[in-house]
Amino acid sequence: MLTTLNKDLVANATRAYQVGDYNTAARLFGEAAVAFQENSNFLDAAEMKNNQSVALLQAGNARAACDVVKGTAQVFQDANDFRRQGMAFGNEAAALNAMGRMDSAADLYRAAADSFEKVGEDQLRSTVMQALAGIQLRKGKIMEALLSMSVGLSGVKNPTLKQKILRGLLKFRV
Numbered sequence: 001m002l003t004t005l006n007k008d009l010v011a012n013a014t015r016a017y018q019v020g021d022y023n024t025a026a027r028l029f030g031e032a033a034v035a036f037q038e039n040s041n042f043l044d045a046a047e048m049k050n051n052q053s054v055a056l057l058q059a060g061n062a063r064a065a066c067d068v069v070k071g072t073a074q075v076f077q078d079a080n081d082f083r084r085q086g087m088a089f090g091n092e093a094a095a096l097n098a099m100g101r102m103d104s105a106a107d108l109y110r111a112a113a114d115s116f117e118k119v120g121e122d123q124l125r126s127t128v129m130q131a132l133a134g135i136q137l138r139k140g141k142i143m144e145a146l147l148s149m150s151v152g153l154s155g156v157k158n159p160t161l162k163q164k165i166l167r168g169l170l171k172f173r174v
Contacts (some may be wrong), residue, residue, distance in 0.1 A: 022059035048071040066095035086115030
């Protein structure tokens with residue numbers, strides 16, 4: 001049950017994030033996570049930790065972003081909430097990527113893509129596959145990057161203009 005205090009914390013955190021006050025947003029999302037946890041609302045607590053992670057990453061604190069999101073993917077998996085599990089994997093991957101831990105980030109981007117595939121989230125799957133392709137490109141793995149991009153785009157039912165262009169370009173790969 002969402003209490004008035006929790007609603008206010010979430011609303012204030014969201015407002016702070018929207019105006020670019022990422023440190024305040026992170027603090028408030030963290031407070032909301034604690035409040036949800038104290039009320040045994042573990043799913044909403046995990047979601048707030050993910051929001052906190054995104055805010056921390058935007059504030060330039062990748063280490064804290066990674067630390068706060070750890071374990072939340074398991075909470076969502078236990079609830080069979082594969083969409084939010086994919087988001088949690090993606091958030092942790094983004095933090096790891098920002099810390100230069102590309103191999104670990106790549107593994108988590110793959111896990112996120114698998115979670116999104118389970119629930120038919122084609123656009124989100126495409127986004128994480130593009131992030132994975134970016135890592136592979138930086139590591140000089142051109143063919144793997146092309147394959148990741150192609151796989152990410154293959155399941156998109158209503159591609160954006162950018163995705164249509166990428167699909168066309170990928171048809172010309174060697």
